[in-house]
Amino acid sequence: MKKIFAIAIVFCILVLGCTDTKSRSTGVFMLLDTSGTYAVELKKAQKILNYLLGVLAPGDTLAVARIDTGSFSEKDIVSKITFDERPSVANNQKRAFMNQVDTFVKSVKGSPYTDISGGILQAIEYLNEAESGKKYILIFSDLKEELAKGYKRDLPFQLPDYNVIALNVTKLRGDNIDPKEYITRVKDWRSKVEKGGGEWGMINDLERLDNIFTN
Amino acid sequence: MIFANMLNITSSPALSILIWIILLLLALYFARRPFHRAVMSFSKIIYNAMRFTAASVLSAEKRLAKRNREVIMAAGLENAERIVEREFDRIGAAVTRNLEGYPNVHRQLSEMITKLDEDFTSSADVPPSLPNWMPIIESIAKIKHTGDSMVANMLAEINRSLTEQHKKAIEDYRNSTASRHSILSKMMPFWRKIEKSLDRIAGSITSIKKRSKTVDRYMDEYEKIRSGSDKAARALSTSAMTQFAIAALVLLIAIGGAIINFNLIALPMSEMVGGASYIGPFKTSDVAGLVIILVELTMGLFLMESLRITRLFPIIGAMDDKMRHRMIMITFTLLAILAGVESALAFMRDRIAHDMEALRQTLSGAEQAGLTTSIIPTVGQMVMGFILPFALAFVAIPLEMFVSSSRTVLGGLMAWLLRMFAFLLRLLGHMGFYAGRIIVNVYDLAIFPTIWLEGIILGSKGKKMDIPEPELSEDSPLVEEAVDGFKETLKIKEPQE
Numbered sequence: 001m002k003k004i005f006a007i008a009i010v011f012c013i014l015v016l017g018c019t020d021t022k023s024r025s026t027g028v029f030m031l032l033d034t035s036g037t038y039a040v041e042l043k044k045a046q047k048i049l050n051y052l053l054g055v056l057a058p059g060d061t062l063a064v065a066r067i068d069t070g071s072f073s074e075k076d077i078v079s080k081i082t083f084d085e086r087p088s089v090a091n092n093q094k095r096a097f098m099n100q101v102d103t104f105v106k107s108v109k110g111s112p113y114t115d116i117s118g119g120i121l122q123a124i125e126y127l128n129e130a131e132s133g134k135k136y137i138l139i140f141s142d143l144k145e146e147l148a149k150g151y152k153r154d155l156p157f158q159l160p161d162y163n164v165i166a167l168n169v170t171k172l173r174g175d176n177i178d179p180k181e182y183i184t185r186v187k188d189w190r191s192k193v194e195k196g197g198g199e200w201g202m203i204n205d206l207e208r209l210d211n212i213f214t215n
Numbered sequence: 216m217i218f219a220n221m222l223n224i225t226s227s228p229a230l231s232i233l234i235w236i237i238l239l240l241l242a243l244y245f246a247r248r249p250f251h252r253a254v255m256s257f258s259k260i261i262y263n264a265m266r267f268t269a270a271s272v273l274s275a276e277k278r279l280a281k282r283n284r285e286v287i288m289a290a291g292l293e294n295a296e297r298i299v300e301r302e303f304d305r306i307g308a309a310v311t312r313n314l315e316g317y318p319n320v321h322r323q324l325s326e327m328i329t330k331l332d333e334d335f336t337s338s339a340d341v342p343p344s345l346p347n348w349m350p351i352i353e354s355i356a357k358i359k360h361t362g363d364s365m366v367a368n369m370l371a372e373i374n375r376s377l378t379e380q381h382k383k384a385i386e387d388y389r390n391s392t393a394s395r396h397s398i399l400s401k402m403m404p405f406w407r408k409i410e411k412s413l414d415r416i417a418g419s420i421t422s423i424k425k426r427s428k429t430v431d432r433y434m435d436e437y438e439k440i441r442s443g444s445d446k447a448a449r450a451l452s453t454s455a456m457t458q459f460a461i462a463a464l465v466l467l468i469a470i471g472g473a474i475i476n477f478n479l480i481a482l483p484m485s486e487m488v489g490g491a492s493y494i495g496p497f498k499t500s501d502v503a504g505l506v507i508i509l510v511e512l513t514m515g516l517f518l519m520e521s522l523r524i525t526r527l528f529p530i531i532g533a534m535d536d537k538m539r540h541r542m543i544m545i546t547f548t549l550l551a552i553l554a555g556v557e558s559a560l561a562f563m564r565d566r567i568a569h570d571m572e573a574l575r576q577t578l579s580g581a582e583q584a585g586l587t588t589s590i591i592p593t594v595g596q597m598v599m600g601f602i603l604p605f606a607l608a609f610v611a612i613p614l615e616m617f618v619s620s621s622r623t624v625l626g627g628l629m630a631w632l633l634r635m636f637a638f639l640l641r642l643l644g645h646m647g648f649y650a651g652r653i654i655v656n657v658y659d660l661a662i663f664p665t666i667w668l669e670g671i672i673l674g675s676k677g678k679k680m681d682i683p684e685p686e687l688s689e690d691s692p693l694v695e696e697a698v699d700g701f702k703e704t705l706k707i708k709e710p711q712e
Contacts, residue, residue: 024493050578059491085489087482087567091574098578 026213027061027132028052029123032078033141034066036110044168044206045140046105051209053098058083058090061130064101065119067141068111069148072118078104082130114146117153124158136212137164142172143185159198165212166202243658244665251655258651265644269637276633283626284448288440290619291451295437302430306423313419320412327405334402338395455623462617469610473508476557476603479596480504483563508607511553515608518546525615554604561600565593 032045056062063080079100083090123137143166147153175182190200203211222228355373439447485500492499520531521542659666
């Protein structure tokens with residue numbers, strides 16, 4: 001009897017030891033550019049978020065933050081959640097999340113500056129805490145960073161195991177005059193991300209959102 | 216550089232080349248016999264090694280074939296025993312059933328026969344006769360009167376009495392006959408009952424006779440298998456192949472059923488054990504769903520074993536009847552509970568799927584009017600969830616067939632592979648030997664000028680030339696050894712065994 005009990009305990013330990021609740025979950029942090037020229041694009045961002053809500057599974061993490069003058073702040077996180085492991089509860093959480101984002105999009109006001117680097121730093125911090133297995137930072141922006149006077153963002157990113165994907169990178173008026181500006185801007189961001197050990201991607205055609213998780 | 220120096224041994228490079236060729240040919244000519252011996256020895260080594268290996272493989276194949284035959288025969292005997300045993304059981308049950316009621320039937324028959332006997336005796340009673348004085352009266356009545364009125368009256372009275380008596384006698388006779396007929400007609404139901412009882416007994420005896428003929432047929436087959444005839448072995452082998460194919464097909468169908476079953480319960484299991492935890496590379500909810508299906512299969516196996524339909528676990532079959540009945544009850548109850556759980560999970564799955572679809576439609580901004588509210592899919596899934604575990608329980612039957620026939624089929628396949636391997640080894644051996652001969656011939660072809668000169672020189676001396684390498688000719692011992700047949704291989708193989 002003691003032997004059977006011991007075997008049962010060993011079996012339970014083995015099963016529990018093999019159980020892994022975090023390493024396979026996905027964490028997505030989406031940064032929304034709310035600067036004056038880009039705020040009008042937020043309806044598109046809402047569609048992307050709805051797509052993400054449909055794709056993410058129970059146990060995954062999703063957070064949405066705005067990019068404004070100083071984005072390295074918890075106050076800029078619009079909504080964040082780690083979905084419950086039960087599908088029915090996760091579905092209700094997704095509905096609530098969708099409503100929060102909807103309220104935000106309706107009430108958002110444009111910011112004078114665009115602190116993308118601060119937003120990325122905030123995303124790294126949040127996703128590291130969430131301990132997601134696969135980490136994605138989605139930047140819904142034209143990638144034109146404009147920092148307010150006194151803000152310093154010259155520290156390198158630490159992005160191992162991160163996928164940084166720029167979405168809907170619109171061309172500015174200056175880009176149309178000189179495309180080199182656009183190309184250089186994108187190239188600089190790619191370089192920053194890859195130097196930090198992350199994977200860089202860019203999706204401008206929002207019909208191809210399924211490419212976000214293909215890497 | 217070396218090559219250039221070699222060409223400079225004379226002033227003419229062509230002459231130098233010619234000298235070198237002649238020297239090379241001479242060297243090769245003198246090295247001819249050792250080279251031939253070396254090549255032929257090497258090819259012989261290859262040949263013999265391959266031949267011995269092939270012989271060993273053939274020996275193993277023979278042993279395997281023998282073992283396969285033993286297994287087939289044992290399986291056939293077991294099967295025949297099982298069938299005969301089952302037939303005897305049926306006969307036993309029939310005899311018990313019929314003979315159990317026989318004392319009752321016998322008593323009924325005796326009672327009926329006694330009753331019939333009594334009735335028959337009663338029906339044999341003599342009809343009432345006329346009184347004794349009637350003939351006297353009749354004689355007096357026939358006397359002719361002389362016209363005396365008194366006498367005439369008396370005679371008329373006598374005649375009237377006589378007629379009345381006659382009528383009464385006839386009436387009594389008729390009544391008596393009617394009562395006998397009545398008794399006889401009452402006998403009819405008894406006759407019919409007796410006939411029915413006898414028919415029933417005859418039917419039982421005919422059934423037993425038929426079963427005994429079936430047992431005779433199976434016993435004949437059993438005897439054939441026991442005698443170990445080739446015909447029986449072939450029949451059993453073919454039967455095993457057919458069983459293997461049928462069982463594999465049914466198992467494939469069962470696997471399909473199990474996959475559908477799994478899909479029915481995997482999603483709702485995530486509601487119970489969580490959808491984000493993993494055991495190794497697999498989702499815990501998937502593993503839990505799979506475990507439930509496997510437990511159902513196991514319960515099905517035990518149920519079939521307890522019912523003595525299959526014999527995968529002899530220990531269950533050997534249990535006493537009371538314990539077996541308990542086991543049947545337990546396994547069936549567990550199976551029913553699991554079926555109920557699956558049915559509930561199927562219901563939950565439908566609810567979750569419905570909720571997910573509603574969420575998707577909300578996220579895509581579409582109206583939710585398209586969502587079906589019919590209960591038919593829900594009920595269908597619940598029924599499927601309840602039925603599939605019981606259906607899967609019957610997998611035990613094809614599984615047993617598959618396991619028992621796969622031994623024969625795999626044994627046959629292994630024997631065939633060994634035969635093929637032996638053939639390949641022999642082929643390689645022969646190829647090795649003849650490759651040696653080809654090398655020798657190519658060597659001779661390369662130095663043919665020296666051989667040709669040798670022939671001329673020896674021919675001019677008028678000497679009869681001995682063949683220097685007898686081993687090269689077709690009838691040389693080496694060749695004879697090489698071109699052996701299957702019989703020789705078997706001869707080599709015998710001592711190994």
